[in-house]
Amino acid sequence: MAHDSSSQPIRLAELDPEAAVVRLTPQLAQFAAVARLEHVTRAAQSLGMPQPTLSRAVARLEAELGVDLLARQGRAVRLTRAGRLLLGSVERALAELERGAEAVRAEADPAAGRVAFGFLHTLGTEAVPELLRGFRDTHPRVRFQLVQDYVAAMLVRLRAGELDLCLVSPLPDSPELTARPLDEQRLHLAVPADHRLAARRRIRLAEVAEEPFVAVEEGYGLRQITDGFCAEAGFVPRIAFEGEEAETLRGLVAAGLGVALLPPALVTRPGVVELEVTAPRTRRAIGLAWVTGRPLTPPAEAFRDFVLSRRGRLLGGH
Known part of the structure; x- marks a missing residue:
C-alpha cells in the first residue's frame, strides 16, 4: 500500500x-x-x-x-x-x-450496578446491615463492595475514587468533601466490673483523669473523639493499650487493663460496666461523605439518597 x-x-x-x-x-x-x-x-x-x-x-x-x-x-x-x-x-x-x-x-447500571461503600467498624454489626436490607427492598440487584476501615484511610480511598460513599465519624471538614450528618451516638465510659466507679450510673469524665485508658490507634475517628472529650474535661488520657476495634477494647477493659469511651455494646459483655458520662456530653456525630462535584453512578446516587432519608433513624435509638 x-x-x-x-x-x-x-x-x-x-x-x-x-x-x-x-x-x-x-x-x-x-x-x-x-x-x-x-x-x-x-x-x-x-x-x-x-x-x-x-x-x-x-x-x-x-x-x-x-x-x-x-x-x-x-x-x-x-x-x-x-x-x-x-x-x-x-x-x-x-x-x-x-x-x-x-x-x-x-x-x-441503575438496576444492577455496584456501589463501593465504606463505613466504621462499629457500624458494621447493626446499622449498615439494616441500611442495606432497606435499600435492597427497592433495588434488589444492586451489588455492594463493602469496606470497613478507620476514617483517615477511608477518606483517602474516597478521594482516590475507590469508594463512592463513606459512613464516618467525625465528619470531615474539607471543601473537597461533602458530608451530611445522619445521627448522633452516645459514648459510654466502659470500666471493669470491679472498678471503684462500677456501682455508679453516671460520672463526669474528669473523675477518671488519672486512670489508664485503652483506645483505638491514632488516625481512627474514635481516637480523635476520645482525645477531644478528654481535653474538654481538662486532661490528656494516659493510653495504656491501643487496639483496632471496639470489641477488642471491651475485652481489654474486662481484663482490668483500663477504661474506654465506647459506643453502646449490642450485647452485654461480662466483666464490663458502661457508665453514662454527664460532662462533657459524650456524643459523636455520624454522617455520610462523598467527593464534592464528582458525579455518582446511578446506583450510588440512589443509595446516597436512601441513606440520607434515614436521618435520625440510622442507629435505632442507640
Whole structure:
C-alpha cells in the first residue's frame, strides 16, 4: 500500500511510549477494520468515514511503524506478515477495551450496578446491615463492595475514587468533601466490673483523669473523639493499650487493663460496666461523605439518597 507523502510522519522511536500509544490508538482501530474486511472501501463504510481518509490513516500508520502492513490486490488488500502480527495484538487490545467498557457500563447500571461503600467498624454489626436490607427492598440487584476501615484511610480511598460513599465519624471538614450528618451516638465510659466507679450510673469524665485508658490507634475517628472529650474535661488520657476495634477494647477493659469511651455494646459483655458520662456530653456525630462535584453512578446516587432519608433513624435509638 502506497505511503501518504503529503506529511512527514513522526517515527515512534522519537516519542515516549505513552505518547506513542495515544498517537497510534485511532489508527490501530482503523487498520483492524481494513484487515478484517480486506477491503478499504467496505471498511470505510463500516467506520462511517471517507475512503481516502481511511487510506491515508493506514498509510500514516505504516510510515510511523516503518513497515508495510497491507498489500493491494486489485480493489482488495491482503495482510503482510507484519500486518498479521499487528492485527493479533490489536484485536486482543480491542477486546480488552470492550471488556473494560462493558464492566463500566455494568457498574453504572441503575438496576444492577455496584456501589463501593465504606463505613466504621462499629457500624458494621447493626446499622449498615439494616441500611442495606432497606435499600435492597427497592433495588434488589444492586451489588455492594463493602469496606470497613478507620476514617483517615477511608477518606483517602474516597478521594482516590475507590469508594463512592463513606459512613464516618467525625465528619470531615474539607471543601473537597461533602458530608451530611445522619445521627448522633452516645459514648459510654466502659470500666471493669470491679472498678471503684462500677456501682455508679453516671460520672463526669474528669473523675477518671488519672486512670489508664485503652483506645483505638491514632488516625481512627474514635481516637480523635476520645482525645477531644478528654481535653474538654481538662486532661490528656494516659493510653495504656491501643487496639483496632471496639470489641477488642471491651475485652481489654474486662481484663482490668483500663477504661474506654465506647459506643453502646449490642450485647452485654461480662466483666464490663458502661457508665453514662454527664460532662462533657459524650456524643459523636455520624454522617455520610462523598467527593464534592464528582458525579455518582446511578446506583450510588440512589443509595446516597436512601441513606440520607434515614436521618435520625440510622442507629435505632442507640
